[in-house]
Amino acid sequence: MRIFSAGVALAAAVTSVAGCSSADESDRTDHNSTSAAESSATATDAPAVAPPTSGELEASLVQLVAPDVDAATKAAAVENGQARLTNLETMTAALANYGAITFEVAEPTVEGETSTADVAIATPRGTAAPSPQTWVLIDGDWKLSDASTCQILAMGQAPCA
Template sequence: MSSSSAVAASTSGSAAPATAPTPETLQAVLVKLSDPAVPTADKAKLIVNGEKRTANIDQMNKGLAGYTLTYAVSDVTVQGNTATAQVTINSPHGAAPAMPITWENVDGTWKLSDTSGCLLLGFAQAPCVPA
């Protein structure tokens, strides 16, 4: 908790880069996405183009009922408006190896990229094909 990941702003791009999100900010997106009590419409706002994924989210919600997932997010890096972090998913069956997950800053909000959203939906038995 006491260590914070500071990412230096790069001035090499033509647009100002997004402010680096904290691991906790990114983790909160994942926790909300996997909470079966959160309505599909709210979850769709967590993924870039999430409105195209509502049927997958509905399927995931059914599959996650009574099933708790937790996440560990680390090594956040930002390039332009894209953040990448290493994410470990812990389920009642154990932990999955850390994997890179990406978020995109859309109007000041960090949303899961469509590709990462589909990856996570696939793990929850609700696969989709990224656009």
């Protein structure tokens, strides 16, 4: 299959795309747009969102590459998902008969509304060395960041434009 060419290509794709993103900071939504007065009032009233576990982050990646999960569901689980809908449809169709893709997610770190974890990706063609992936907190949910989503999509021959 030409979906994923080889484990080495996977590692190269992750590494080469890691520093690139089609979204710049102006594309990111301000996830913390409450005023200072609202923040102090809600900070004492509402519990903080729990940091994600490696299992939760792994589940989000498994869902992203699952051929039996529709692209709209995947789009809802990633930052900037509606803009990536066509890419997600392309990758989902391409992975229909590809085989199992698994992820090993290290313990994540959280800084503000961003969580980062090293992720190793194993496919029928090989395993890529762990590389950092990020998730962002959006409306109380941890979603795969646009940059990390684009890395996965590039490996699935559905790169972000």
